[in-house]
Amino acid sequence: MSDIEIPESHPRYQSLLTRHRIEEGVEKGITSQQGLIAQGRGEAFDYLLGERTIPSADDAARVAAAHLLLATHPVVSVNGNVAALCPAEIVELANTVDADIEVNLFNRTDERMQAIVDHLREHGADEVKGLTADGRIPGIDHERAKVDADGIGSADVVVVPLEDGDRAEALGAMDKTEIVVDLNPMSRSARVATVPIVDNIVRAVPNITAHARELADASREELEAIVADFDADAALADAERVIRSGSDGSE
Numbered sequence: 410m411s412d413i414e415i416p417e418s419h420p421r422y423q424s425l426l427t428r429h430r431i432e433e434g435v436e437k438g439i440t441s442q443q444g445l446i447a448q449g450r451g452e453a454f455d456y457l458l459g460e461r462t463i464p465s466a467d468d469a470a471r472v473a474a475a476h477l478l479l480a481t482h483p484v485v486s487v488n489g490n491v492a493a494l495c496p497a498e499i500v501e502l503a504n505t506v507d508a509d510i511e512v513n514l515f516n517r518t519d520e521r522m523q524a525i526v527d528h529l530r531e532h533g534a535d536e537v538k539g540l541t542a543d544g545r546i547p548g549i550d551h552e553r554a555k556v557d558a559d560g561i562g563s564a565d566v567v568v569v570p571l572e573d574g575d576r577a578e579a580l581g582a583m584d585k586t587e588i589v590v591d592l593n594p595m596s597r598s599a600r601v602a603t604v605p606i607v608d609n610i611v612r613a614v615p616n617i618t619a620h621a622r623e624l625a626d627a628s629r630e631e632l633e634a635i636v637a638d639f640d641a642d643a644a645l646a647d648a649e650r651v652i653r654s655g656s657d658g659s660e
């Protein structure tokens with residue numbers, strides 16, 4: 410990572426790099442202006458979490474990997490912030506767990522959809538879904554309900570980093586296993602997720618991939634046991650405790 414003129418030793422290097430990528434995303438028509446606001450909200454929570462992966466978020470990432478390895482049809486959903494921040498890492502995760510990638514936008518425009526598809530292809534994606542939009546998520550308004558019928562529409566496990574609360578709720582109501590990455594443990598998306606990962610997507614996505622690699626040879630029984638042991642409410646409560654107290658109990 411060296412796409413900005415800041416030494417990697419700078420104490421705020423990661424945070425500045427992330428900001429720079431979002432700014433660039435807006436310039437390229439990948440990220441919406443709303444995405445800048447979402448980034449700001451995320452940064453505040455990341456600051457309070459100590460800009461690191463807390464142990465309960467690492468556990469959740471391992472559970473997410475187990476779900477993805479057990480899935481029949483996993484799909485990783487990508488929006489403008491995710492595409493700007495970690496496109497290559499998304500492609501690597503999808504390749505590792507044999508998932509589809511689908512672009513899924515809150516403010517959907519054909520130009521932005523295409524720009525994101527092109528950007529993901531530049532970062533190694535073969536097929537990117539989302540442009541067909543021949544499926545619907547029931548219970549939400551028309552534009553935001555659009556999905557590909559053979560993508561998110563028929564997925565059993567979906568990774569929705571930075572999903573908006575409404576759509577996360579509607580996807581949950583479709584009986585899909587929902588893996589949400591969100592730095593705010595109090596957001597509706599995190600609260601309706603089967604597996605909430607309270608971490609920055611730039612850390613969480615490669616971390617899920619690393620866990621999936623490590624679990625590649627695990628049996629179905631082992632994976633099912635990892636999934637069954639997980640307590641989503643406890644993970645959210647732990648993240649909220651870390652934010653409020655500033656300590657994860659490990660130091």
Ligand code: ATP
Pocket residue numbers: 446447448449450451452454490494571572573574575590591592593595596597598599608609610611
């Ligand atoms: P709710 O889910 O409660 O309806 P919202 O959809 O209104 O909330 P937004 O501000 O639209 O929330 O979405 C931004 C969410 O994404 C925030 O919860 C923020 O913490 C989170 N977020 C932003 N950037 C990142 C990031 N890089 N990694 C993880 N989470 C992030």
